[in-house]
Amino acid sequence: MDSLEPLGWKLGLERMHRLNTALGLPQNRFASIHVVGTNGKSSVTRMIAALLAAHGLRTGACVSPHPERWSERVLVGGEEVDSGIFAEAVERAAQAAETVNRGLEVGDAVTQFELATGAAFVAFVAARVQVAVIEAGLGGRLDATNTIPSKVTVLTSIGLDHTELLGETELEIAAEKLAVLRDHTTLVCGRVSPAVAELASRTAAERGAKLIVAAEDPGDEVELRAPGRFQRRNFALACDAAEAFLGTLDPAAVAAVAAELIVPGRLERLSENPLTFLDVAHNPDGAAVLAEALGEVAGDRPVIACLAALADKDAAAMIRALAPALDYAVCTELDPAVFEARGLPGARSHSAGKLAAACAEAGVPAEQQPELAVALRRGRGLARERAGGVLLVTGSHYLLAPARAALALCED
Numbered sequence: 001m002d003s004l005e006p007l008g009w010k011l012g013l014e015r016m017h018r019l020n021t022a023l024g025l026p027q028n029r030f031a032s033i034h035v036v037g038t039n040g041k042s043s044v045t046r047m048i049a050a051l052l053a054a055h056g057l058r059t060g061a062c063v064s065p066h067p068e069r070w071s072e073r074v075l076v077g078g079e080e081v082d083s084g085i086f087a088e089a090v091e092r093a094a095q096a097a098e099t100v101n102r103g104l105e106v107g108d109a110v111t112q113f114e115l116a117t118g119a120a121f122v123a124f125v126a127a128r129v130q131v132a133v134i135e136a137g138l139g140g141r142l143d144a145t146n147t148i149p150s151k152v153t154v155l156t157s158i159g160l161d162h163t164e165l166l167g168e169t170e171l172e173i174a175a176e177k178l179a180v181l182r183d184h185t186t187l188v189c190g191r192v193s194p195a196v197a198e199l200a201s202r203t204a205a206e207r208g209a210k211l212i213v214a215a216e217d218p219g220d221e222v223e224l225r226a227p228g229r230f231q232r233r234n235f236a237l238a239c240d241a242a243e244a245f246l247g248t249l250d251p252a253a254v255a256a257v258a259a260e261l262i263v264p265g266r267l268e269r270l271s272e273n274p275l276t277f278l279d280v281a282h283n284p285d286g287a288a289v290l291a292e293a294l295g296e297v298a299g300d301r302p303v304i305a306c307l308a309a310l311a312d313k314d315a316a317a318m319i320r321a322l323a324p325a326l327d328y329a330v331c332t333e334l335d336p337a338v339f340e341a342r343g344l345p346g347a348r349s350h351s352a353g354k355l356a357a358a359c360a361e362a363g364v365p366a367e368q369q370p371e372l373a374v375a376l377r378r379g380r381g382l383a384r385e386r387a388g389g390v391l392l393v394t395g396s397h398y399l400l401a402p403a404r405a406a407l408a409l410c411e412d
Contacts, residue, residue, distance in 0.1 A: 001070050001090065002341070004112035011142035015100060015110050019118045020147055022096035026121040030060070031131040032148040033245060036140045036177040037156030037190065039286045040234050043263045044156050044190075045135040046075070047238030048245075050261050052131055053077055054253040055246055060124040060132035062117070062145070065342055067264070067400040074120045076127045089123035090115075113137050117144040131245070141179035153181045153209075154241045155200060156190045156234070159285035170196055178203045186210045186244045190237045214240040221251075224258045228267045228293030235261075265400050267293055270407055274383035275301075276391040278403055282313055287321035290394065294325040301388040302327040305364075306379040306403075307355050308334050308372065309395040315350045316358040318395070323362040326392075328382060331355035331368050332375035338398050349396075372399075373406040380410055 020027055035045045042063045049061035059077065066072040070090070074081040096118065097110035110118075117137070124132050134150070136143045158174045174196045181187050187204045189197065189211065197213070204211040214237040218224070224232055235258060243249050262268065265280040267290070277297065281290040294303055305326050309315040319329075331352040339347035352368040352375075359366035369375035376393065383389030393403045 001112060001115060004110070004115055011138070013142060013144070013146060015104065015108070016114050016117065016144040016147050018100045018103070019093070019096055019110055019114055020121070022099050023092065023118055023122055026118075026125045027148045029125050030129050031245075032150045033131065033133045033152045033154065033241060034136065034145065034148060034150035034180050035133060035154045035156065035241075036136040036180055037154070038159040038173070039281075039283065039289070040156035040190065040230070040237075041135045043231065043234045043266050044154060044238050044241070045133045046078075046263055047235055047257070047261060048154070048241050049075065049133045050078055050257045051238060051242035051249070051254065052133070052245065054257050055242075055250060058128060058130045060120075060127065060129035062120045062132060062134045064113075064116075064135060064137055065397050067404075070116060073116060074123050076124070076129060081123050081127060085123050085126045086119070089119040089126060092122050093119040111144075114144045136177070136180065139173075140177040142176075143180075146180045150180070150182055150185065152186045152188060152241055152244045153178075154188045154190070154237065155192065156237065157285065158192050158196045159283055171199060174199050181207055181209055183207045184209060186212060188212045188214055188237065188241045188244055190214050191216065191233060210244075212240050212244055218254075218258070222255060222258045224261075226261060226263055226266065227269075227297050228289075229296065230289040230293055231263065231266060265397065267297065270393075270404065274380060274389050274391050276380070276383075276393065276407065278400065279392065279394045280397045280400060281318070281394050282309065282396050284314055284317040284321050287318040287394075291322050291325040294390075294392065298325075298390045301390050302383075302386040303390045303392055304379050304383045304386070305329045306332060306375050306391065306393045307359075307395045308332045308399055309350050309355065310398070311348045311350050313350070313396075315355055315395075316361065319355070319358045319364065320362045322394075323359075323364050326364050327386070327389075329356070329359045329364050329366040330375045330379045330382070331359065331366055332372050333370045334372065334396065334398055334402065338402055342398060344398075372402055373409070376403065376406045377410055380407075
């Protein structure tokens, strides 16, 4: 898997169609729901899968990226897929990819994300999944996941991210994502701008699809364990998507899921002394909803942020969005080995110095600590020094595993 060309470098569906054919069209052997959008995809995917499972279906979910292991992208019944099933699925997908590659032009080959997607489909069949909730990797129209016969499509949100590949405007990006909608199915739309909402309505009408505009909140009777208003919005969207698939939801099953579900890396509470949260917000819109949620979980307590971000992200805009919720920032970087191990060789972080300068411009006092473990220790110390201080670790999906590991050592 690590030896193949990574996600986003070769968008297109021809290789994926050939790979699926070589695998025996596994994506047609279970029902599917497709989740697209800029932010909230993984959360909504996990939530829909949990709701379907609570209603008695054997349910799979495909999410990305993975914190540590490729198999973490494939969930069955809310848990990481059995390692044996996953290993066999990857082996089958790799063999099929060799067959496909022989028929491609010189220099072309099945990519890493395509192989991972094909392996997920095979694993779902082996695990006897009845329905799988599939998160799109990048965009939608040309994404490898756009080969599933989805009965329901979910548009979580639209923001300016991956503009070099998906378009410079919200409408261009939305069009790429809405292109996955199948004829005579259902589109469930989350919070989007009026212009995107109009495009979603028009797209649904053109394809004879039913349009459902999700509620902003699942209702007062639903007590959600996951903190933050954005998670309530995501859960409301997931409920509408699950209902679109099932027809009717059991209120007791919904309440049970809400009371138990925690989404990894979404305002995830890691420790108590100091109170520490990890959130993978990695673009301005994600940072804005995180800032809103921090007011709920931190109250008037000072928030110390430990920040790192990929170099292709608009870090200055992210920091401006977070600034009203922060008292201080420790700016850091991720080791290039972290990116290489997770399918992004050659990727790099913004320098700690650049992030600190962006903080200063946004009015947030900041310092540079390029080594993540040092930055986390420093952040913990600063949070403890300030009465009731809260530590927030944020800026990238790729912080999940290294931050957890470093913080665990701090606890020891």
